[in-house]
Amino acid sequence: MKSVLRRLAALAALLMAAASAVPALADPPDRRHERDRPSTRHDDRARDAYRYPYRGAVVPRIPPGHRVYTYRGHPYHYHDGIWYRPFGSRFMVVLPPVGLVVPILPSGAVVLTIGGIPYYRYGDVYYVHEHDGYRVVDPPESATSAPAAGSDELFVYPRNGQSGKTQATDRFECHEWASGQTGYDPTLSGGGVGEDARSARRADYLRAMTACLEGRGYSVR
Template identity: 55%
Template sequence: MTNRITSSTGLLALAATTLMLSTGALAAPDSHDGRQQQQSPQHNNSGRQGDSRDQRRQGGSYQQGPQHSHQQQPQQPVTRAPAGQRGSVVPQLPSGYRMVHHRDHDYYYVRGLWYRPHGGSFIIVMPPVGLSIPVLPTGYVTLTIGGQPYYRYEDVYYVQRGAQYVVVDAPSSAQTSSTDALFIYPARNQSEQQQAQDKYECHQWGSNQTGYDPTQPYGGVAASQSVASRADYQRAMTACLEARGYTVR
């Protein structure tokens, strides 16, 4: 009796197993499961990488591409002061300037204008009387007033003292005359140094030819001869400068 019960139980278990296999409830191990399990971390990593990028973007430390990391910087305008306008402030000095130290102050001279430091910039000023330069600015005008030659650029007057040109007070307006002014243009683009040398050598030659020295009162001649001698000197200067490539009017 017991044997029949055990046999019946075994048959029932076998039938149940057969039924589960036929319905797919009990699946045999598949050799591909290992590969599928190895692939699943890749999908998870892909998801985490996406989350990491999003977190970096949200955190503000992630910048995508150079077009986002470099922003267009606004250009700073450069202030240009009109020529001769005093009080104008410029951010930097023009090229080719000269520095002149006068009475414990530094002045910067370029193309007829004078500058002084003004905070982190420079301001155009009137040069003080007594300040001297070795070369006159291009475009100056020569005036002879009361027998004394003056060299004027804009409203600044210079007189020659040795090898220097010194800033002086403007002569009286009643005495000012520009009838014998020389306009000298460097037609061959001569440098400032070359212009100064040529003018000085022509001055010496003109003085030797005419006996008139504009650096002396009345030209170093009698007052009655000053006007005629000055005209001769101007013609001599013109001839000398034109021979050296200058246009003189």
């Protein structure tokens, strides 16, 4: 009997030693937070670099400090250039409706001057300046294509993080200066000059605009 007990005790000791030698398996990581994290993409058009959620991404909550705008009876939540709408108990990333007006632009908005009109773009959203703020508009026709030869389009990126208001002021003042220096005004039909001088004056105007904006801390293409 004692011999049997000794054998059982020895077997138990061996089993315990073997179990202690096997590394414990870690619990699988909790990936619920990854499902709640919005998908993001990177956009580098016109030297414009930032990350923003994909349209249609669903998030459990909106960051603190967001604003709510109501347009035609529908609420739109806005934070740092991103727009959301309620989606059940969560929120979905959406495009804001054309016509909605906001008082300020996102800090990373880029100025695109197309046909003499400054557009402000952040992500897939375009704005134009109005007396009471910035109105959401449809993308200009040439926004998705490269500037054509002879175009008045400039891509302007604020290197020093200039606000939307500062960008608008700088753009207008540089336009006034460049137009005065060259006699070419892209807001006028034909630039306000004769056809024979138009190409050269346009090139002079764009060079003057570029020099003025770069002198104020912008990258221009």
